[in-house]
Amino acid sequence: MPTIGSDTLSSPPGAAPARRGAAPGLRLTALATGFVMAALDVTVVNIAGAAIQENLHASWSELTWIVDGYVLVFSSLILLGGGLANRLGAKNVYLWGMAVFFVASLGCALAPNAAALVGARLGQGVGAALFMPSSLSLLVLSFPEKRERTRMLGLWSAIVATSAGLGPSVGGLLVSAFGWQSIFFLNLPIGLVGILLTLRCVAPAEVRPVRLAVPGHVLWIAALAALSFALIEGPRLGWDAGPLLVAYAVLVVSGGALVARERRAEHLVMPWSLFRRPSFSGANLVGFLFNFALYGSMFMLALYLQHARGSSPLRAGLELLPMTIWFPLANLVYARVSARFSNGALLTFFLLIAGVASLTMTGVTSTTPYWVVAVAVGIANIGSGVISPGMTAALVDSAGPENANVAGSVLNANRQIGTLVGIAAMSVVLATVPDWNRGPAVCFLLAGAAYVGAAVAAWRLIVRPERREAANA
Structure with missing residues (x-):
């Protein structure tokens, strides 16, 4: 799941010309x-x-692995x-x-069973x-002139947000017309174009001999x-x-070992010192x-x-469109409202709106x-295109330009872990409360x-430090 919004606007040292x-x-x-x-x-x-459930006879846990397995590997390996x-x-x-994703997409389309x-x-x-x-x-390196880079990053964010917003409708059309396999076949021409254009049009970046914290990453993945x-x-x-007890033990042991290693290691998985800054911690918690x-x-x-409602995939995709079209629209609005209001204030306001709108659906x-x-879900999503770049901007402001790249990676990782846990939690609810007149309400x-909770975190950890800084200025 991608972050909608740029992680940094600064050119790293050693930038290669386009x-x-x-x-x-x-x-x-x-x-x-x-x-x-x-x-x-x-x-x-x-x-x-x-x-997928119907054609591959997938159970709830298998369906959740199909959705969350991707997020699990992505979130654990992105750093x-x-x-x-x-x-x-x-x-x-x-x-x-891109090549791995291309081959894996072909494998998804040809998969004979859920496993x-x-x-x-x-x-x-x-x-x-x-x-x-x-x-x-590479995008930052390809556009070294700041004004052009800012414009390209805005277009890049809008393209990503539009893809996320139109995804359900595109998926519904493809599944209804060609079957679920078609959603993975769609990646093949897109990936091929991306690979060919990158080979031809994108200059290589400077290689930096950075030492990798491989043991820490292994513990993180475990x-x-x-x-x-x-x-x-x-x-x-x-x-x-029994298998769950083993999982609990692995979680505790690997988590404890990671904490112990990070306290004494020279090369860290995450820049833990940045978490001492309230706005940095707040942006990650919000994410x-x-x-x-x-x-x-x-x-x-x-x-x-x-x-629950008996919609076909095509109809469901079209029904989701009024709820997701706000992603790209609000993303474009952010540039205007961010000049008038602080990032913390925007996050608090739109997160509260999303929370209230979601809570009104507890009787669905x-x-x-x-x-x-x-209407309720559309209102909840209306600020999503503001929240994503807003939390990224708050994070970069807190971390400083010198830490912008690593800070963006940390935020991306935390956001994907949120996606992973959120999907798994909703799956647990739907499996435990299989009645469609109660399960969605709990979700x-x-x-x-x-x-x-995110709104409270934004207020306490981002807005208050912003106000203190303004008062001391």
Whole structure:
């Protein structure tokens, strides 16, 4: 799941000049294709969930692995992907990631059963973790002039947001016309165009001999994998089953070992010292809770429309459009409102609106009029395009330009972990409360609580420091 909004506007040292003769639009297209595929895959797979369940006879836990397995690998490897980009060259790693994603998408489309689809989705997560950090880095390097770079980053963010907003409708059309496999075949021409344009139009970046914290990344991956297994398999196996007890032990041991290693190691997985800054911690907490609520509720909604209301994939995709079209629209509005209001104030305001709108749906049933659902979820999503760049800007302001790249990677990782846990939590609710007249209501309650919690975090950790800084200025 991609971050909508730029992580940094500063050119790293050693920036390579853009390749002469390559039109800016071609360079932008080359570096946006990866994010477009990743954005589409999150929202498109949601709308295809019911068809995948029916055609592959997938259980609730298998469906959750199909959606969350991708997010698990992506979130656990994205920090490592950023380090590899520095060490091996951003262009090389970007191309490798695109190639892995291309092959894994073909594997998804040809998967004969749910287990094979889960495996191919894990491969997609590896590819995304490689090309996502490199994409932004190459974009910044390709446009060294600040004014042009700012304009290109805005266009890049709008392309990604539009892809996420239109994903459900595109997915519904494809699934209805060609079957669920078509959503993965869609990645093949997009990926091929991206690879060819990158080879031709994008200049390589300088390689920096950065030492990777491989043991720390292994512990990080083990902890996230154990957490995911426990959340996804708990409803099926029972929360006190033997495999779950093993997962709990792995989570505690790997998490404890990671903390112990990070306290004494020279090369760290995360820049923990930055978390001492309230705004940095606040932006990351907001990112986790925001993605938990947004992507968890969208996962549930796609299934609710098809299972509870009997909508076809095409109709469900069209019904989701009024709820998701706000992503790109609000993203474009951010540039205007950010000049008048602080990032903390914008985050608090729009997160509170999303929380209240979600909590009004705690009485939703299978017979609730569609327009009620569309209005409530649309209002909840109306600020999403403001929240994403707002939290990124607050993070970069707190971290400072010298830490902008690593800070953006940390925020991306935390947001994807929020997506991972949010989807798993909604799946737990739907598996535990299989009644479609109660399950979605509980999911909306969880989403609303997460939005309100994020608003409180934004107020206490971002707005208050902003006010103190203004008073001391």
